[in-house]
Amino acid sequence: MNRRAAVCFALMCATASMTLFVAACTGNSSGNNSPPAPKQAPPFWDDQLDHNWIYRNQYKTTMRTLWLDCAKIVTMSRGQGAPDYALVEAYAKDISSRADRLAMRWEAFAAPGKAVVEALADKDWLSANAENETFGKACDSCHLETWSPIYQHATKEIIGKWLRNEIPSAHDSMLNEGEPPPAVENRAVMQAMLVHHDKTEAAIIAKDASAAIAHVQAIMDIAAKRGKRWRDLQIAADALARLAANKEREKLRQAYQEMVSHCHQCHQVHAAFIDPKTPPRAVLNPMPFD
Ligand code: HEC
Ligand code: HEC
16 A cells, blocks of 8 residues: 555544545546646635645644744734734743644543543443444544645546535545655554444454444543643633733733743654654744744
């Protein structure tokens, strides 16, 4: 299986409820429906023929927004005059709410995970299977929110059809445009979780409770750690927002540094390129508070 097919395979297997994408992966591309090439290079605000956005994953867009929020906080607090407290508070709150949302996405595994483990301990295979399906839906909901449209098979061809008011058939799309993004640790963990999820399912079918519990637990551990990372960031961003609301200027720097330490800590582990030959990533960590 080549790399692209492997990604396609990984994606289509991501969870049982993604069968729509399975169809999309195996379909044929006719190749005749490509939309006309954009007339001009971006940026043009309303150019619907600019299809580059379909390659951008929403997770990265969130990250870049976090980065901009941090940059705004630093620039608003800089210089001799009083900081623009209201804006510092607003940007810190934006970081808080985005971190809260991602924390929640990971915390969503705890309750169904516990239910799977309890059903397995009782050797109640039917409930274990049902709870495990619910467990997997927490993967889907984050993916629909974070993946790029191309990961979800919204190819240029499909978008061209929509623009021409034609209905694409379920088999029109393939993940055949462009290379997969470079591998980062984050996605390696995702692939590992998919393997655990598949093995949980297989162990339930084989009525092997202890193996199934081990695989569910492995996903729950990953989810708990990720959830905590985002929760810690959210708490630190809230603390910064409160200081700005109270106009406590002398405490802003330290609170900012505490907040961005959570960005740094997560990036060190999860955002690095896996291939050691790839140069380190350029724009990643938020700017220092100088
Ligand atoms: C819990 C983990 C985690 C936390 C906390 C976190 N990030 Fe990230 N960040 C990631 C991962 C994973 C990537 C790599 C995503 C990818 O390449 O698919 C990333 C990538 C980025 C990028 C690069 C995006 C790009 O497209 O090049 C920026 C910028 C960024 N993060 C900013 C921030 C800022 C600012 C904060 C803190 C306010 C933050 N992140 C907190 C996990 C995290
Ligand atoms: C907080 C959000 C979130 C959760 C929860 C989540 N994922 Fe992901 N997943 C992502 C992001 C972001 C990507 C990378 C998308 C990209 O690079 O365009 C990804 C990518 C993947 C991929 C493709 C990896 C590759 O080869 O590039 C697989 C497979 C996957 N996830 C499986 C899972 C499974 C299984 C679960 C549940 C146990 C899960 N994910 C939970 C956000 C999440």
